[in-house]
Amino acid sequence: MSDLNDIAVVGAGPAGGNAALVAAQSGARVVMLDEQPAPGGQVWRGKTASILLAPVTPETTAGNGLRSALSESAATHLADTRVWDILRNGDHWSLQILRNGATEQITCRSLILATGAREYVQPIPGWTTPGVIGLAGATSLFKQTLSLPGKRTVVSGTGPLVFFVASEIRRLGGEVAAVITPNTRADWARATPSMIGQPKLLARGALWMADLILARVPILWGHAVSEVEGRDHVTGIKTINLKRGVAGLSFATDSLCLGNGLIAQIEAAQMLGAAIRYDPSLGGWVPVADPDGATKVDGLYLCGDGCGIRGAAAAALQGTLAGARAARDLGFSAPSPPVRPWQRAERFGRAMTALSIPHADAHALTTQDTIVCRCESLSRRDISTEITTGATSTNAVKSGKRAGMGPCGGKYCQTAIAALIAEQTDKSTSDVPPPTPRPPLRPVPLGQAAGDFDYDDLPIPKPAPL
């Protein structure tokens, strides 16, 4: 794998998969890498072999289309491959990858990052109790293995995902105890004009709602889960009416799906020098890139949710734009796809993201004793004390308390920490950027990262004469 590729694509979701397809069609030598076993990314995730005969959803159809197009294309797909570091070496990029338990290096002239998003879960009392899973994470369970989070589940969170997850649980035979969403009906009414351009998606949403209403599942608008009950496992949840600030209904349940929108995975782009900006309508901090993915960094292109949360339809279209642009810039003959379809899809995506971002008062749900950084077991009080003693940036809190140095690399705590810094220092969230990213981008065994290192090879200078 040491031969120079024209283009490497990190991520095989709707964005990366389409970027690789278009670039390979132009004649470029393309390699696409993803840590998942099959292309499709989060939304078009492939099912495990044992459930291939499961009911077909629009996501399955779209994913199967991408997988079969890729298998017929000239692009090389490296599955189960983690990219854990990327370096610029002269006129090419070197990607350090972990594959089959060993580290290797891939080189390319141009690099397309299509690394997607991760979800944000607002820390609340009890959110680390077994039985609580991420709202977006729950979709991976359904898609890959058709399994359910529990027997009776409360589904709570922002945006359309909460209704998709609730109706999928019902479709797979589970019971939904309640749907709890910080969004109000008025929030949804405001988003409707931007949704009209995507009638198929609008109709799907209407079906999810109809199913929940017919099944008499309680839907609590303008509410949030304020506390998870249970010591060794979830036994119930309490809610709060966000507008009135008073306790709402409680529900007995054995599982909770909890999520507050998605955040772009920007670490790789940031590490390679792409500028970042704060745009809440795209999920927070995002790298700066043109609609066709070009950046100010030579040979670096970005597409999909990794450069702003716009949804799967926009990600696929932007992948096509970025693949074509990267190929053209290397002198290959690739088409110039129109930008308008992407612009239409991104209008819808932005409206959904606006509904999905955490409620303005969300971090008030994080009490002093609530764990904020799971890896280092740091509570809100621990973080707040650090801020009070002068750590007024995410880098400073990371240095002082190790928040962000655990196995997740800060992926789950940094948004909450930034909100606490902003609140305690009277800054806007847009004045509190994420910490400086450092490799590894993904966990890698130390022995593999060190390579063929031998202590005996260390050049140890002779001791100075006494």
Ligand SMILES: Cc1cc2nc3c(=O)[nH]c(=O)nc-3n(C[C@H](O)[C@H](O)[C@H](O)COP(=O)(O)OP(=O)(O)OC[C@H]3O[C@@H](n4cnc5c(N)ncnc54)[C@H](O)[C@@H]3O)c2cc1C
């Ligand atoms: C957990 C989760 C579940 C979601 N479920 C839904 C859903 O059910 N319906 C819906 O409409 N939207 C869903 N979304 C949003 C949806 O995923 C996106 O809108 C869409 O998939 C964006 O496509 P993409 O190609 O930009 O990114 P993705 O589809 O996220 O693809 C990115 C790919 O990059 C790979 N990757 C990232 N970093 C590395 C690395 N360092 N090394 C190797 N591989 C890497 C990942 O494995 C992933 O396959 C979900 C998002 C998340 C985070």
